[in-house]
Amino acid sequence: MIIGIPKEIKNNENRIGMIPAGVNALVREGHKVMVQKDGGLGSGIADQEYVKAGAEIVGKAADVWERAEMIIKVKEPLPEEFEFITPEHTLFTYFHFAADRRLTEAMIKSGAVCVTYETIERDDGSLPLLTPMSEVAGRMAIQEGAKYLEKPMMGRGILLAGVPGVEPAEVLVLGGGVVGTSAAKMAAGLGAKVYILDINLDRLRYLNDIMPPNVVTLYSNAYTIQEKAKSCDLLVGAVLSTGAKAPVLVPESLIKQMKPGSVIVDVAVDQGGCVETCRPTTHAQPTFIVHDVVHYCVANMPGAVGRTSTYALSNATMPYAVELANKGHRRAALDNKEIARGINVIGGKVTHEGVAAAFNLEYTSIFELLA
Numbered sequence: 001m002i003i004g005i006p007k008e009i010k011n012n013e014n015r016i017g018m019i020p021a022g023v024n025a026l027v028r029e030g031h032k033v034m035v036q037k038d039g040g041l042g043s044g045i046a047d048q049e050y051v052k053a054g055a056e057i058v059g060k061a062a063d064v065w066e067r068a069e070m071i072i073k074v075k076e077p078l079p080e081e082f083e084f085i086t087p088e089h090t091l092f093t094y095f096h097f098a099a100d101r102r103l104t105e106a107m108i109k110s111g112a113v114c115v116t117y118e119t120i121e122r123d124d125g126s127l128p129l130l131t132p133m134s135e136v137a138g139r140m141a142i143q144e145g146a147k148y149l150e151k152p153m154m155g156r157g158i159l160l161a162g163v164p165g166v167e168p169a170e171v172l173v174l175g176g177g178v179v180g181t182s183a184a185k186m187a188a189g190l191g192a193k194v195y196i197l198d199i200n201l202d203r204l205r206y207l208n209d210i211m212p213p214n215v216v217t218l219y220s221n222a223y224t225i226q227e228k229a230k231s232c233d234l235l236v237g238a239v240l241s242t243g244a245k246a247p248v249l250v251p252e253s254l255i256k257q258m259k260p261g262s263v264i265v266d267v268a269v270d271q272g273g274c275v276e277t278c279r280p281t282t283h284a285q286p287t288f289i290v291h292d293v294v295h296y297c298v299a300n301m302p303g304a305v306g307r308t309s310t311y312a313l314s315n316a317t318m319p320y321a322v323e324l325a326n327k328g329h330r331r332a333a334l335d336n337k338e339i340a341r342g343i344n345v346i347g348g349k350v351t352h353e354g355v356a357a358a359f360n361l362e363y364t365s366i367f368e369l370l371a
């Protein structure tokens with residue numbers, strides 16, 4: 001199969017769809033891989049590394065799209081890319097269709113096979129191609145939170161770790177999933193006093209077992225959130241109700257009672273945010289202040305650490321990319337239900353119930369379609 005890896009064109013997107021090791025794995029299986037010139041630069045990967053791995057470097061995006069049968073990307077295609085997409089293409093990337101009607105309609109019209117990272121799903125419900133980015137965002141939440149707690153960044157002027165004789169900062173993590181666990185681990189490692197809240201008691205039991213003693217697990221409810229939000233220095237929003245908008249757990253009235261200069265990092269902003277005063281920001285202007293509380297609400301946090309994120313994502317996507325390339329989308333989906341669940345749009349039909357429901361479109365079962 002001929003595989004194309006175009007340069008990402010979304011604002012501040014430094015990732016690329018595949019690392020040289022992944023390219024090499026595909027080449028070893030007998031596939032031809034084209035990488036767009038300078039596509040890896042944002043992740044610190046030079047063209048030469050791709051050449052060494054067996055790729056051909058191609059100058060223009062249009063040529064990558066025209067010659068490739070499968071395209072591996074990071075972000076959804078943007079309108080500038082729509083014209084390149086044909087029914088012969090298999091696209092393997094994040095799409096987040098339910099949040100974007102224009103994209104959904106364009107992909108239906110294109111006739112392409114759209115295999116989305118975000119709905120590749122194991123039998124236990126876990127989402128292996130979302131997890132690595134949540135691990136990155138959770139860790140970053142503490143790094144960014146620590147930075148914005150500094151006085152020149154408008155924070156309280158508090159060091160997360162404290163020093164001998166001075167108390168460490170208090171960190172409140174709402175949600176104990178992948179983001180929340182990564183954040184709590186980082187904050188605890190730095191020496192902060194950490195509270196992690198979840199509504200899933202089994203999850204709290206697990207966290208209680210594995211976390212160091214400076215992490216306290218608490219059942220999440222309005223009362224506890226209110227108590228802990230008032231005393232914390234850094235609040236991390238990390239909740240998710242699968243497929244739905246994030247619940248608002250921190251109302252504006254509570255923000256008013258938080259300490260001046262405290263910091264909120266609402267990682268759940270991509271699902272609407274769990275803090276009432278949250279609105280999406282960008283890496284160019286990541287923060288704003290409401291009621292003296294610093295809000296960091298960047299919707300694509302992993303984009304800022306392109307190199308780490310590219311490697312983390314590519315490690316997870318690689319086996320699926322090889323299976324898709326070796327077998328073609330039909331055989332791969334029939335053999336591997338995880339891949340079948342990833343196909344949201346194919347040949348003009350919508351094969352994901354959530355996407356069909358979001359825009360009132362006809363739903364077709366992928367298994368009936370491929371049978």
Ligand SMILES: NC(=O)c1ccc[n+]([C@@H]2O[C@H](COP(=O)([O-])OP(=O)(O)OC[C@H]3O[C@@H](n4cnc5c(N)ncnc54)[C@H](O)[C@@H]3O)[C@@H](O)[C@H]2O)c1
Pocket residue numbers: 130131133134137174175176177178179180197198199200203220238239240241246247249266267268269270271298299300301302
């Ligand atoms: N901003 C970014 O760049 C970025 C990057 C990665 C992930 N995210 C987002 O971060 C959020 C969390 O992702 P995740 O991978 O950790 O999800 P996850 O499913 O692993 O964890 C979510 C946790 O929230 C808990 N939860 C649900 N309702 C709750 C409530 N009322 N109180 C306390 N806990 C509650 C769940 O029980 C679960 O343990 C998602 O919205 C995801 O899209 C954002």
